[in-house]
Every structure is written in C-alpha cells, then in structure tokens.
Amino acid sequence: MTDNSGLELNNLTVKVKNAGNDEFYVLRNVSFLLKAPEVLGILGESGSGKSILAKEVCGLNSYPVKKISGDVSFDGKVLSMEKDYAGVRGKQIAMIFQHPTSALNPVITIGKQMTEILLHHKTVTDKKAAAELVASILEETGIDHSADRMLSYPHQLSGGMNQRVMIAMAISTQPRLMIADEPTTALDVITQEQIIKLLSDLGKKKDYATLFITHNISLMQKIADRVLVLYAGEMMEILTGKSLSAGKIKHPCTIALKECLPTLSHIGSSLPTIPGQIARNDERYDNRCVFYERCMYTQPRCKSEKPDFIDGVRCFYPL
Ligand SMILES: Nc1ncnc2c1ncn2[C@@H]1O[C@H](COP(=O)(O)OP(=O)(O)O)[C@@H](O)[C@H]1O
Numbered sequence: 001m002t003d004n005s006g007l008e009l010n011n012l013t014v015k016v017k018n019a020g021n022d023e024f025y026v027l028r029n030v031s032f033l034l035k036a037p038e039v040l041g042i043l044g045e046s047g048s049g050k051s052i053l054a055k056e057v058c059g060l061n062s063y064p065v066k067k068i069s070g071d072v073s074f075d076g077k078v079l080s081m082e083k084d085y086a087g088v089r090g091k092q093i094a095m096i097f098q099h100p101t102s103a104l105n106p107v108i109t110i111g112k113q114m115t116e117i118l119l120h121h122k123t124v125t126d127k128k129a130a131a132e133l134v135a136s137i138l139e140e141t142g143i144d145h146s147a148d149r150m151l152s153y154p155h156q157l158s159g160g161m162n163q164r165v166m167i168a169m170a171i172s173t174q175p176r177l178m179i180a181d182e183p184t185t186a187l188d189v190i191t192q193e194q195i196i197k198l199l200s201d202l203g204k205k206k207d208y209a210t211l212f213i214t215h216n217i218s219l220m221q222k223i224a225d226r227v228l229v230l231y232a233g234e235m236m237e238i239l240t241g242k243s244l245s246a247g248k249i250k251h252p253c254t255i256a257l258k259e260c261l262p263t264l265s266h267i268g269s270s271l272p273t274i275p276g277q278i279a280r281n282d283e284r285y286d287n288r289c290v291f292y293e294r295c296m297y298t299q300p301r302c303k304s305e306k307p308d309f310i311d312g313v314r315c316f317y318p319l
Pocket residue numbers: 016026044045046047048049050051052053063064065
C-alpha cells in the first residue's frame with residue numbers, strides 16, 4: 001500500500017489579479033511534501049507570499065488573490081472546492097495565527113470557547129466530558145490551574161497565555177497538520193521561545209505535521225526540521241534546519257537572509273533587511289532569475305534565463 005498521507009503542493013501558482021491589467025504572481029510553481037511529525041518552516045521576508053501560501057492550503061484566499069494552476073492535496077485528496085474542506089479545515093488541518101486575541105471571542109470564557117469546539121466536532125458528546133477534556137488539554141499546553149483558567153476571559157490572560165489557549169484549541173481536534181503563521185510575532189523574546197518549544201514538542205508527541213511560518217531566521221533555526229526559503233512567491237532553496245544553523249547554504253537569497261539576522265549591535269535600531277525592494281513577480285521574470293536585482297553573485301546569464309529548482313536550489317551558481 002502506498003503512503004499518501006500528509007500535505008502535498010504540486011506546482012501551486014497563485015496570482016493577485018486586480019481589475020485591469022494589474023496582476024502578478026504571489027506563488028509561482030511551489031511544490032513540496034510534508035508528513036508528520038516533520039516541522040517544515042517557510043522562511044521569507046515580508047511580502048514573499050508566506051501568508052498567501054498558508055491561506056491557500058486552508059482554502060481561505062479570495063479576490064483579488066486567485067489560484068492559476070497546480071494543486072494542494074491532503075492525505076491523497078485534492079482540496080480545491082469549498083466542499084473539499086468540510087471536516088478538514090479547523091479539524092484535520094488546524095491553524096494558529098499572529099494575534100490570538102483577534103481569533104478568540106472577547107465575551108466568552110476560554111473554557112466555553114474550547115468546549116464548543118469539541119462539541120461541534122463531536123469529539124465528545126456531553127458537556128461534562130468536554131469540560132474534563134478541555135482542562136486536560138490546557139494542562140498539556142502548559143496552563144496550570146486549568147479549571148480556574150477556563151473561567152477566564154481572553155483579556156484576563158497575557159498574550160503568551162492566550163497563544164497557549166489557541167494552541168490548545170488547535171490540538172483539541174487531533175489535527176494531522178498544524179499551520180502556524182507568525183504565531184509569536186506579537187510576543188516578547190522569552191515567551192516566543194517557550195511557544196516555539198511547545199509547538200515543536202507537541203507535534204512530535206501527538207504526531208502531526210507542522211507548517212511553521214516566520215520571517216525570523218533565529219526562531220526558524222530553533223524549530224524547523226526542514227526550511228523552504230520563499231522569495232517573491234518562488235522557492236529559492238529547501239535545506240535542513242541544521243544546515244541553515246550551520247551556514248551550509250547554497251542560495252544567495254538564503255545567505256542574504258542569514259546575514260540580516262539581528263545581532264547585539266542591532267538591538268535598539270530597526271531590524272536589518274536585505275537591501276532593495278522585493279521583486280514584483282510578473283512576466284518580466286519569465287526569463288530572468290527573480291532574485292536578480294538583489295543578488296550579490298549575479299552573472300549575465302541570470303538576466304536572460306530563469307533557473308529551475310534542481311536538487312533543492314533555484315540558482316545557476318549555487319554556493
Ligand atoms: N488581498 C490582497 N490584495 C492584493 N495583494 C495582496 C493581497 N494579499 C496579499 N497580497 C500581496 O501578496 C504578496 C504576498 O503577501 P503575503 O503572503 O501576505 O506576504 P508575507 O506573509 O510573506 O509577508 C504581497 O505582495 C502582498 O502585497
């Protein structure tokens with residue numbers, strides 16, 4: 001029997017199509033396979049298409065963002081129509097986003113919000129069993145005195161605690177895939193690291209795959225088994241988290257991102273970024289490397305030909 005479990009993207013291509021001629025690629029031929037319990041990181045600077053990718057996997061993009069070609073499949077089943085997502089989105093595929101407070105209802109206690117999810121998905125059938133399960137899931141995500149915490153409203157908890165509640169909600173449906181889009185960006189550095197550790201430990205313990213999205217290379221190195229580097233909607237490189245940490249990098253874009261890693265000297269100033277503007281990926285890049293304008297290693301060929309993605313890297317002159 002073939003094992004077709006997991007998430008598979010096959011040449012996924014998505015454009016922003018505004019009225020008139022104004023259109024460009026936000027994802028261009030993105031392909032990968034992700035199986036539990038791996039953590040696949042999506043790394044890229046702001047505007048590189050990370051959130052569009054997360055939303056496309058969940059079927060949540062809408063006009064002017066439109067899929068052009070390719071597909072997303074989950075456990076061997078192509079997800080394309082809204083009906084394909086029934087029983088998948090919010091259950092087998094769980095999501096956590098940057099701002100937990102915007103995803104939590106401010107006027108309902110966290111215990112009640114979680115209980116409703118379990119009853120909705122028929123994980124349990126009566127309220128008492130649901131409440132007991134909620135308490136145990138909250139404990140698993142590091143929330144002590146869970147019976148008391150269940151009576152709290154979101155504004156009574158810290159940002160980090162609310163993100164733990166979001167994670168508890170996400171794992172309560174026993175997902176096969178967790179999508180975490182910049183889940184710690186709004187938190188302080190110490191809390192960020194605790195949340196990252198929790199996500200990574202839970203994924204291995206409960207055996208689900210994780211798609212972890214961030215522009216923060218330092219956090220990425222702490223959590224990802226494998227990292228996909230995205231630039232202007234295109235895959236630049238896939239490498240292991242270990243290679244990224246050790247600087248065993250092949251693509252100039254990944255090098256540039258690594259060199260942007262904030263060091264002590266940057267504390268107090270704004271975060272460093274790759275010099276220049278991210279490319280607007282349109283037909284100009286049909287025959288040109290999309291990283292051309294910002295690459296330190298460019299050669300004449302890069303301007304008149306587009307590199308394919310070969311052996312984990314899209315570059316004519318990998319390092
Ligand atoms: N609803 C939208 N309408 C127009 N452009 C959009 C929309 N959503 C995203 N984009 C564009 O798509 C690109 C990728 O966005 P996004 O995936 O949010 O980037 P990231 O999450 O990597 O910062 C950006 O150029 C952004 O401006």
